[in-house]
Amino acid sequence: MKKLRLFLTILICKLLRFMAKLIGRGSSLPGAIALKLYPSILSQIKLPETVIAVTGSNGKTSTVEMIANVIEKAGKTVAYNREGSNQIEGVTTLIIADCTLGGKMRSEVLLLESDERYARHTFKYFHPKYYIINNLYRDQLTRNGHPEWVYDVIGQSIYDDMTLVINGDDPLVTRFGYHRDNVFYFGADHLKEDKTVNDSIYDDGKYCPVCYHPMKYDYYHYNHIGSYHCTHCDYHRPETRWTLTEADLEKGYIVIDNEYKIELSFTSIYHCYNTLAAFAACDLAGIDRSIIARELSSYSLHSGRIQKFELGKIRGTLLASKHENSISYDRSIDVAITNPDKVNVMIIVDAVSRKYFTSETSWLWDIDFEKLSSVNRIILAGRYCNDLAVRFEFTGIPADRISLFVDIPAACEYIKEKTDEYLYVITCFSDMNKFLNLTDRTEVGS
């Protein structure tokens, strides 16, 4: 009976997926129906030996993209989900699509991007062998609550038989491995761009997440990411198994474990953690380290995080950031202000989220906009430009260097006619096309 039920559910799911594809529908519906027909179906599927899951606030999609590419290039088959299907329904669709009708997955590796809030539902039915947790940032707090809330929710998806692969430089996620046996860490050594103070608006690493006594940092890579130890208990940055030993932003390369050079044009150490996590995952998947380094080197992400554009005579770069995620904004601001030329910066907040409605803009007060005082002109655009304008009143940047446009096309006209400088546009994936559609030419950066 059990076998027949499994067979029928897989068959129906496959048919639904085929039809959904024909009419261009999303990827979660077939899985949702399969779960209705057979709620515990995921525990009945024979999965490949190597199952890797990736979660965290930022960089899940990029990390998964990179791992999948390396595994494929190394000649192994991999089934993986793309952004937007990282909850249990999407994962179910993915797994069944890869299955034989007898319920056995064909691919040699199953690779999952897991939504940090929903992994606990998926992993009730099966446990990934390797569980990568990249970071915990203030991200979409209007639905996520806060990083400690997300910490607890991720905690409910962790089981003893999983091997955790954790960013040891983030004290908020390292806690998952505190006094645990099967855990590996990745992280960065002391690098030349490091700072000895955290000068951002807030510091989520100031207090120990275990005992709430003050922590001390030997250095910060950015925000609360760095080398820390508690002044009261034994909590500290752990030894790393995979280590970023060198990073050169100008020449565009990083070195892992003093040996594996990976060429990538990156804007800050912030983006290297995804590459490092991917390196760790592929290493665990049994791929030769030099092959991993080679494939990560030549790979450029499809996410369109950085796009070069031309707007009339103006040339510029769009730095896709995330609204409601101050760290992603802070890092984009760093890119704009490290350009030695005179530059203008445009910030667009038109829809706070593309997935749900909110009018909440408190997160603007967590972003270090004060740093933009060195740029030439600032253009604030979109429905929430007045919220931005209020925030900028507190930066000390003179009002005559700031222009305000509710209307994004009007802002673009202004830029074309009244400015000459190179332009950085900092906005969210949800709002970026409202700008890019008005440009004359775009080219995906790295």
Place this chain on the structure above:
Amino acid sequence: MIRILHLYYDIMNLYGDNGNVRFLEKALKDQKQEVEITRKTLTDTLDDLDQYDVIYCGSSTERRRTACLKHLLPYRDLLKKAYENDRVFLFTGNSYEMMGKTIETPEGVLEGIGLFDFRTIEQSETRYTSDVIVSCAEIKEKSVGFINKCSKVIDNDHPLFKVVGKVGNTNSEQDGIHLRNFFGTQLIGPLLIKNPYFARYFIKTVFKLKGIPVYRDIEYPHMLKAYNTTMTELSKDI
């Protein structure tokens, strides 16, 4: 001279709450007042709280809030004295929960400061997140904000706000506490910046305490426009 104490400035600061103190400093200076801001946190000892005219505290995670409550408990009498002397308190997000009788958490019952009779019941299953429009008995204009919590406050007869509209998920029909000059609210973030009318009322309360006779009607056009935008956007969905 108006003296402001920013309590737990570096740990009760989860949702851009620092904006409230930044605004107060600017607005009071615009009113031609001298302002002095003192910042205290977990590693400091608190002295006479009565010396401050305004005491502000923002929101945090539940566990960090609990760490602050432990630190604050020995200063209960200092807090009571300042409250009874009509010092102006603004406690946003989950910070005002510390002032009730108890906080019942899944791990156990925490003793509160006991300034008020209300009790807080906290759970770890459901997060209540919601944009809200609220009204306040003292001013005719409504206020906007965001609730982000996992608790319910009960036995509270003196709410600051009535929730008149919401987009999202909240279990509150009323919000916060207002007794004497204590303003407590679950609304997170820079409440005073988002709500120019409430901010004016708040500053007038400080002026009353200080015996400052003249309130200058200063316009903050971007604040007003931002407020109107949020009000319009929320009203579409309510």
